[in-house]
Amino acid sequence: MSSSMDLTADTDTPGTSQPVVSTAQNISGLSVSLHPLVLLNISDHFTRVRLQTQNPNPQVIGALLGIQTGRDVEIFNSFELLFHLDTGAVVIDMEYFKDKQDQFKLVFPQYDFLGWYSMGAQPTLAEIDIHKQFLENNESPLFLQLDPASLHKDDRSKSLPVSLYESTIEVIGGQPQTLFIRSQYKIETGEAERIAVDHVSKPSVSTTTGGGAESSTLIAHLNTQRNAINMLHTRVAVLHQYLLDVNAGVVPKDHDVLRQIASLCNRLPAIDSAEFREEFFTEYNDVLLTSYLATITKGVNGMNELVDKFNVATNGTGRRTRGMGLLI
Template sequence: MPDTEMTSVDETDEAILVQREDSGAGGGERQIHIHPLVIVNITDHRTRQKCNSQLSQTEAQQVIGALFGIQKGLDVAVYDSFEMKYDVVSGEMQIDKEFLTSRIQQFGAQALPSDLAVHRVVMEFNESPLFMILDPESKGPSTKKKLPISLFESELHMLNGVPKMIFVKAPFKIETSETEGIAIDHISKITPIGDASKSSLHPYLGNVRDAVKMLDRQIDVLLCFLQAIKSGEAPMDHNLLRHISSICNQLPAMQSEHFDAAFTLEFNDALLVSYLATLTKGTTNVNTVVDRFAATQERHHHQRGTLL
């Protein structure tokens, strides 16, 4: 069962990753699906490690963990992850194999990847583990379109006549079920205990604000692209222009006379319905008062007749 790990890589490994990615060799056979709980666990682990280092005023340590999931043929589904214990000895990471073995016994035969040094240790538990990198500090332009995570498979290649293990980028998809999506959405909206100053509307408005900001940035990208085409700095791409035109056509024509007339008519209809509902409610209240008054007067006359 494939298993992976979240770590940073040194300059040599990173160069190998970039070289292999640019060359486009290898990988691409297995269909890998990563569930959102994995990403939530990794980012939570990283955040806790960073906060602890700030409180203790020490350098944040590298966070390492393992993914576990199910493999059926070439289809791999990564459902969850857990943290791994390790010690740094002479600059090298030593994984706590007893802890790892106990977790494997709990979850089954899962794959546990890491960087090249740790990756070889993990191969004692799985012959074809995966290597996953999540960069929480990534601020590149690509992060606007996709998550800052990468997944790699290990392959043995002959480099200068010497067999060497390298990482080859593997495609993957983020996949979630309906129940899992509800759980993740609930977890992401949990507020600190005792924080009564913020209402439930506050996170909703924050999400709306972030969505509007992202929309504004994407519109700026489209605007810069159109200006570059107009000035001749970018080549004409009719396919992209058709897509941009279809996006613009989805927006309401706010300054159109037809739109103003239709909006005013709809607004007046809504007001009329509201006024009619108010009049109906008022009439009902008046009718109730009249009925009660009539009943009171009838009882009063009946009591007067009895006394006489």
């Protein structure tokens, strides 16, 4: 995975600079709504790659998915993309991209490919070359750019370090050039997203053995469970090793300890009683029933949509037929 410095064109060098962002006013009338899940996915992607590669500024690329209705665009989700460098240029793995898109289509059939995302302070020629690779899948894809470095600057503005661009064609020096043009966006959240974002944005402070650190309540709860499981495993291992040593004659038999171990072992098959099986299967059937009910509800909803579309088509055909009959 290459860093963003490897992929950035020098746009300030005299004689080699080429504009990539149009200064014209955006008159496309596109209304873009961005959901928090997309920003969380991009942030997680960048943070994970940075920790795995030990690179403070890695380059990550991903696809944006959502729904477009006329000039209204709503970006709901995203996924990561694979790429490699070919003589310094980024080449997207289109086979992987199409496989991931088909997988998302199975779960979210209404989601279409709307654009892609990357990291950086501003678009460069490298982003233009990457953008052209997606034109086969969308004639006018969006480009979302996240600037993690801006979070460390002394900037009191509370705006998100996110820029959204559309692509446009302008004639420069008698040649048509693909340029980016800045587009406005708004953050759109659902009730479930509000709850998730609220949980992520409010970490609790807990003291650890390292001298104090910030962690969420979920992490503290999981750490407690992990420590308890490790302690249980250690104690069971001690009892197992003791029995092996007694059986091998390494240590003398202590009948009091053996009786306590036998009593502990005799308690374990208690969960295999008829009462336990009955209660377990009751809970299991309740879960299956809930799953079946959700599937049936989804099927009924799909059938209702099909019936509504059929009624609209039938009524329209009926009106046209009656009109033709009157003319005859």
